Amino acid sequence: MLNQHEYLCAMALCSALAMTACSSVNKDWADASAANTVAAYQSFLDKHAADPHAQEAKAYILALIDDAAWRTAQNSNSLDSYRQYLQAEPNGSHAQTARDQMAVLERGNAWKIAQSAGTSAALQAFLKNYPHGPEADQARQTLAAVHSSYRAELGTFHNEHAAARKRSELQSRFSGVLKEVDVLSPDSSNKRYRVMSGLMDQHEAASTCASLKRDHQTCEVVKADQQQS
8 A cells, every 4th residue: 555655656657647637738739729720620530539629629720621622613613613612611711702602603704695695685685684783783874875876867967057047947846855966977877967866775766756757857767877976
């Protein structure tokens, strides 16, 4: 049986060993925290799987892996890279941002297609799918320009003076119908000065001509020349 001295020595040795072990764990944790890498935290777990810091180490490993996957996705900045991130990290801290970025890219690609087509149907289809955002504003402006590509032709003249005089007459007589009257100069396809209404959509141009014809004013709906509109 141990005497009191031997007992005290044994207790002191146990305490020293415990302190040494504790000091070693703390040092390993401090080293892992300072390195802040997956390898460093994994090394800590391999040595101290039962330590209270183990769960913290596992959480840091998951966060580091998530951040690395996110950086890879951002560097590529493509639909595929964000899809790959979401496949690897469906519950990652950047998952919603990845979805938002995908929506931005998809909207941008759809807008390029609509712009390339340049038709009313393509623009309206784009707006149906993407009613908000900067591209939607551009689509509405472009659509308005596509629709407002008609004029009411009100007369043709050999000289600018006669055309200007006719414009003044029309502005005076039909101010309630014609918001704007322009004189278009001759070009390669039109050798005369043309007196025209401002740009309108097709329905408005037809309605304007119908009203003017009732007052015996010559009027014809024409597609606006893009170089002169």
